[in-house]
Amino acid sequence: MSQSDFMECGTVLVLSDDDEVIGCSSKKESHQFTQKNQLGILHRAFSVFLYDASTQELLFAAAFE
Numbered sequence: 001m002s003q004s005d006f007m008e009c010g011t012v013l014v015l016s017d018d019d020e021v022i023g024c025s026s027k028k029e030s031h032q033f034t035q036k037n038q039l040g041i042l043h044r045a046f047s048v049f050l051y052d053a054s055t056q057e058l059l060f061a062a063a064f065e
Contacts, residue, residue, distance in 0.1 A: 007031070012043040 010027040021044075030041040050059035 010045075010047075012045040015042045015044055017042070 007028040013021045014023040016022050030043045
C-alpha cells in the first residue's frame with residue numbers, strides 16, 4: 001500500500017482545542033487546508049513505515065486508540 005493509498009483509507013481521531021476526541025476523519029481530509037481549516041483538522045495519529053533499499057515496504061504500524 002502506498003502512502004497515497006493510506007491517506008485515502010486511513011482514519012485519524014479529530015480533537016478539540018482541549019485535546020478531547022470529538023470525532024474521526026480521513027487522513028487525507030485532516031491534511032487538506034481550506035478557508036475554514038487553514039491549518040488542517042486538529043487530529044491525533046502516529047504511523048511508522050519501514051522500507052528496504054529497493055523501497056519495498058517491510059513494515060507498517062499505526063497507533064489506534
